[in-house]
Amino acid sequence: MKKIMILVLSVCISGCSSFTRAQTYEQAKGKVTIDGKAYSMIIGEFEWVDENSEARKLNPININDLADQFKTVEVGKGDKLTIDIEQNPSSVIVDQWNEEGELQAIELNGNEIPIPIKSGLYIYEVTAGWNEGKISYVFDISIQ
Structure with missing residues (x-):
């Protein structure tokens, strides 16, 4: 009986750890580089499905709230x-x-974006697509 319990326990532990590994998903990071300095963009919505994982965040998000999380450049x-x-x-x-x-x-x-000629604050949403899904990124700039 003790051997059976050890076997069941080891199967559960190995099964649980592989389940966790299969559910791990890391979004592709996006950077905006301005005058030679790189800044990480804020991730908004994403959807990703491949043979190892499935992840979604498709809630409507206010673009201004996301831009507030990015330090305006x-x-x-x-x-x-x-x-x-x-x-x-x-x-x-x-x-x-x-x-x-x-x-x-x-x-x-x-991969270059033209800078607007009019001074002011601008918010950008960058939507990147792959066969497996898409991710949107947000950043903002202030033009002198």
């Missing part, structure tokens, strides 16, 4: 702004909101 009109996302996404879409709340789709040139 002061940007000059001549600075360079680039986006770098781990795991080589197959698509990247960038949306920009200005202080008046107007939304504009931004076209990437490689």
Whole structure:
């Protein structure tokens, strides 16, 4: 009886640990680099499904609340702004909101985003897509 209990216990322990490993999911990190300095973007919504895991966070999130979690970066009109996302996404879409709340789709040139010419605060949402899912990132800048 003691041998059976040890066997059952060892099967449960090994089964539980592999279940935990299979449920582990780490989102691809995204950085925005401005004038040579990198900043980690805030992760908003995500959805990911592969053979080892499934993870979702699709609750509607206020873009302003996410931007508040990012330390606004002061940007000059001549600075360079680039986006770098781990795991080589197959698509990247960038949306920009200005202080008046107007939304504009931004076209990437490689992984570079043009800096607006008008001074003010701008919030960006970057949506990266892979075969397994998508992740949205948020950051904001202030132009002098």
